[in-house]
Amino acid sequence: MTEDKLPPPFLGPLMPCYNRHDIAFERGEGVQLFDTSGRRYLDFAAGIAVNALGHAHPHLVAALQGQAAKLWHTSNMYHIPAQERLAERLVDHSFADGVFFTNSGVEAMECAIKLARRYHYATGNPGRYEVIAFHGAFHGRSLATIAAAGKEKLVEGFGPMLTGFDQVPFFDLEAARAAITDQTAAILVEPVQGEGGIVPVQPQQLKDLRALCDQHGVLLILDEIQCGMGRTGRLFAHEWAGIEPDIVASAKGIGSGFPLGACLAKAHVACHLGVGTHGSTYGGNPLAMAVGNAVMDVMLAPGFMDDVCDRADYLRAGLVRLKANYGHILRDVRGLGLMLGLEFDRPARPLITQLMQDGLLVAQSGENVIRLLPPLIITRADIDEALATLTRLLDGLLPTEETS
Numbered sequence: 001m002t003e004d005k006l007p008p009p010f011l012g013p014l015m016p017c018y019n020r021h022d023i024a025f026e027r028g029e030g031v032q033l034f035d036t037s038g039r040r041y042l043d044f045a046a047g048i049a050v051n052a053l054g055h056a057h058p059h060l061v062a063a064l065q066g067q068a069a070k071l072w073h074t075s076n077m078y079h080i081p082a083q084e085r086l087a088e089r090l091v092d093h094s095f096a097d098g099v100f101f102t103n104s105g106v107e108a109m110e111c112a113i114k115l116a117r118r119y120h121y122a123t124g125n126p127g128r129y130e131v132i133a134f135h136g137a138f139h140g141r142s143l144a145t146i147a148a149a150g151k152e153k154l155v156e157g158f159g160p161m162l163t164g165f166d167q168v169p170f171f172d173l174e175a176a177r178a179a180i181t182d183q184t185a186a187i188l189v190e191p192v193q194g195e196g197g198i199v200p201v202q203p204q205q206l207k208d209l210r211a212l213c214d215q216h217g218v219l220l221i222l223d224e225i226q227c228g229m230g231r232t233g234r235l236f237a238h239e240w241a242g243i244e245p246d247i248v249a250s251a252k253g254i255g256s257g258f259p260l261g262a263c264l265a266k267a268h269v270a271c272h273l274g275v276g277t278h279g280s281t282y283g284g285n286p287l288a289m290a291v292g293n294a295v296m297d298v299m300l301a302p303g304f305m306d307d308v309c310d311r312a313d314y315l316r317a318g319l320v321r322l323k324a325n326y327g328h329i330l331r332d333v334r335g336l337g338l339m340l341g342l343e344f345d346r347p348a349r350p351l352i353t354q355l356m357q358d359g360l361l362v363a364q365s366g367e368n369v370i371r372l373l374p375p376l377i378i379t380r381a382d383i384d385e386a387l388a389t390l391t392r393l394l395d396g397l398l399p400t401e402e403t404s
């Protein structure tokens with residue numbers, strides 16, 4: 001805003017930073033949501049990949065209600081047994097040796113960045129503080145994470161930017177190699193770019209990135225806030241590449257709707273977050289831990305991830321059929337597991353509104369991409385219903401001028 005312009009009218013009471021759809025929901029059940037007039041919707045957005053186990057999952061509801069009647073919060077001045085238990089379970093089933101709990105994704109990312117800087121400081125390289133990220137990335141809305149992503153839309157008007165971040169084209173390993181200096185602390189990447197249009201990093205590319213980091217004594221930080229916690233059919237997406245990162249930021253599905261995040265790290269890094277270096281008042285409180293452990297109960301059950309892979313294959317096959325039939329409108333189907341992107345030949349927002357009016361909720365990613373992020377518990381019947389709704393949408397669309 002320039003100074004000679006009038007400020008925009010403020011209608012309040014909420015600050016106007018969200019472009020909300022004209023709808024509100026009253027209750028949910030599994031993959032279904034019901035709006036305030038009682039109309040039913042199939043939820044393939046899942047609160048932006050958050051409701052991994054759908055809505056009102058009985059095991060999660062029981063865990064939250066049981067804990068709510070006992071103890072909500074004590075702070076990290078005291079031991080929180082459920083926090084130790086959840087950390088142990090995450091460690092047992094991942095690359096990690098240590099966990100720090102947060103309330104959100106961006107806090108998990110902040111911890112990851114601080115940890116990378118602290119590691120180099122503590123190991124005699126205080127000059128290594130820079131983090132290299134990729135174009136199209138999204139790592140949250142804090143001053144550090146907008147500086148990390150560096151995207152104009154995120155940083156405009158919020159300067160001066162925090163220093164110590166650089167960006168290279170996605171996914172250009174040679175550019176990353178060229179960007180490494182004796183100030184580089186870490187390379188940061190989403191194994192599947194979420195906000196950037198649902199673009200997976202290929203397994204071999206992640207392997208090469210791991211090798212590059214090792215070569216230069218640089219830490220590898222993965223932002224698995226959206227693609228982790230079962231979304232791709234593995235607890236963490238990087239498992240598909242068979243690599244071990246140094247630090248991972250997790251959130252979204254980890255609480256399946258309860259605000260929860262976690263920063264996970266290998267022992268050589270985790271050991272440097274000593275007493276007084278970092279903290280959170282709410283992070284890992286008993287309410288969050290009750291839900292987090294309940295989520296793990298479900299996700300760690302034998303066969304759960306195999307089922308996610310089956311559902312993902314079934315959904316993807318249906319989408320690929322749609323692309324074969326409507327390729328002039330539906331330009332690309334991509335993603336990994338139940339994190340899928342549909343690229344259209346036109347802006348996605350009006351299409352999302354149309355789908356919503358036809359009972360299917362989806363999310364947007366970039367200008368022309370619809371994101372499908374259904375709960376991991378969807379059934380084939382849910383998928384058939386979503387495919388039928390998408391087919392109705394595509395049937396009703398005329399090719400755009402340039403392609404007809």
Ligand SMILES: *Cc1c(COP(=O)(O)O)cnc(C)c1O
Binds near residue numbers: 106223224225
């Ligand atoms: C959602 C998201 C974040 C930010 O998480 P918040 O909980 O909104 O702070 C960061 N990185 C990725 C990849 C995300 O999808």
